[in-house]
Amino acid sequence: MATSDTNGPDQGEPAIRRLVDDFLASKEERGSGAYAASAASVLDRFVDWLGARDRTLADLDDDRRGPQVMRAYAKHLRRRATAEDGISASTANTYYAYVSGCLGYGVRDVALSRNPARTEAAREELPAIEGKRSDQQFWSREQRESLLDHARARAGDAIVAEPFEAYAETRDHALVAVLAFAGVRGAEVLRHRKDDRRGRDGLRWSRVDLEAGTMEVLGKSKTEGKRWQHASLPGPAREALGTLYRVQRPPVDDWPVFESSHAPSLWARAREELEGRGESVETLVAARGDVRELLRAERVAPPALTTDGGRSVLRRLTGGADVDPPDGADYLEPHGARRGIGEELYRIDRGLAQDLLRHEELSTTRDHYQHIDAAERTREIDAELERIGE
Incomplete structure (x- = not known):
C-alpha cells in the first residue's frame, strides 16, 4: 500500500486533509483556479464525512475497505439527491467527480496505490442523471x-x-x-x-x-x-x-x-522523398541523428497524426x-x-x-x-x- 499512517510526523493533521490541500494547490498553480474554488467546499465536506465515520486515507487505500467507503459515499450523495430540496442528480455526480479527481491525484502523488472511486461497485450507487445521453459521449x-x-x-x-x-x-x-x-x-x-x-x-x-x-x-x-x-x-x-x-x-x-x-511512417516518408540521392536513407538518418531531424533538415513534411x-x-x-x-x-x-x-x-x-x-x-x-x-x-x-x- 502507498500509505499506512493518517497523521504527519509533527502534527495531528489527517493525511486526507493534506492530500486535499495539495490537490487544490496543484490546481491553482496550473491555472485551474475556478475548478479549485468549486471543488474546495465539496472536498472539505468529504473530509468531514470521512472523519465522522472514523475513516482515513489508509482505509481508502485498502483494497477491500476503499471501494466500500466510496460506495457508502455514493449512497450518501444519492440520498441527498432524493431528499426534498436536495441537490440534483447531476450535482451529486459532479461532487463525486471532484472527490475522484482528488484521489486520482493521490495515486499520481504516491499517496494512494489505487483510486477506490473508480470501482464499478462504488459508482453504481450514484443517482442516474435524467436525460443522460447514454448513446453519445x-x-x-x-x-x-x-x-x-x-x-x-x-x-x-x-x-x-x-x-x-x-x-x-x-x-x-x-x-x-x-x-x-x-x-x-x-x-x-x-x-x-x-x-x-x-x-x-x-x-x-x-x-x-x-x-x-x-x-x-x-x-x-x-x-x-x-x-x-x-x-x-x-x-x-x-x-x-x-x-x-x-x-x-x-x-x-x-x-x-x-x-x-x-517511426515506420516517418521512415516511409523519408524513403519516398529522399531515396536515390546518392546515399541511402539509413546513412542520411545516421548523419542527422534520427529520421525526424532528417525530414526537418530536408524540409520534407512528415505525415500528420492519424485519427x-x-x-x-x-x-x-x-x-x-x-x-x-x-x-x-x-x-x-x-x-x-x-x-x-x-x-x-x-x-x-x-x-x-x-x-x-x-x-x-x-x-x-x-x-x-x-x-x-x-x-x-x-x-x-x-x-x-x-x-x-x-
Whole structure:
C-alpha cells in the first residue's frame, strides 16, 4: 500500500486533509483556479464525512475497505439527491467527480496505490442523471479540466527538461486543447487514412492564424463552396498552439500541426522523398541523428497524426490523468469534446454554440441538445402550473 499512517510526523493533521490541500494547490498553480474554488467546499465536506465515520486515507487505500467507503459515499450523495430540496442528480455526480479527481491525484502523488472511486461497485450507487445521453459521449467540464491539467503538466515538465525535444508532449497538450475548445471534429485536424482529400491530411500551419484566432478546416457541409470553413480558436487552444509552434519550429508553412511520431511512417516518408540521392536513407538518418531531424533538415513534411493515433493519445492521457470516462467508455473520445463544449455554450447562448460548431442552421444545433430545451421547458411549465394553482 502507498500509505499506512493518517497523521504527519509533527502534527495531528489527517493525511486526507493534506492530500486535499495539495490537490487544490496543484490546481491553482496550473491555472485551474475556478475548478479549485468549486471543488474546495465539496472536498472539505468529504473530509468531514470521512472523519465522522472514523475513516482515513489508509482505509481508502485498502483494497477491500476503499471501494466500500466510496460506495457508502455514493449512497450518501444519492440520498441527498432524493431528499426534498436536495441537490440534483447531476450535482451529486459532479461532487463525486471532484472527490475522484482528488484521489486520482493521490495515486499520481504516491499517496494512494489505487483510486477506490473508480470501482464499478462504488459508482453504481450514484443517482442516474435524467436525460443522460447514454448513446453519445460528452466531456463534462470536470473531465475536460482534469485531462487538460494532465496534458499541460506533461508538456511543461518536458519543456523544462529539454525545450526543443518536447514535441510529443506539447503536441498532445495542443491536440487536447484544440479538441476541447474549438469544437472541431477529429478528422478536420488529423489525417484520415481512408480519405486522401486536401483537408483530411491533417491541419497545416498555413491554415492557422494565431493572431486572428482562427483556422481553416474542411467541414461537412453538403454545399461544395461551403466545405472550407474558418473555425474559431478560443484562448486556451490558441495558447497551446502557440507553445507548440515555438517548440516544433516548423521549417515550412505547409508543415502538419500535429505530426505523427510513428517511426515506420516517418521512415516511409523519408524513403519516398529522399531515396536515390546518392546515399541511402539509413546513412542520411545516421548523419542527422534520427529520421525526424532528417525530414526537418530536408524540409520534407512528415505525415500528420492519424485519427486512430489521436484516439491513442487520448486513451493514454485519460489513463494518466485518472479521469473517469462516461459509463461504458474506456477513455475520453475525440468527438465527446465537441459535444461537451457545444453543450456548455448552448446553455449560455444558442447562437454562440451554433457558430462554434459551424452548423448552417440553428435547428441542427437544437437537434443535438434537445435534452436542454426539454428540461428548460419542464421548469417553465412547472412554474406556470404552480402559479395557476395559487
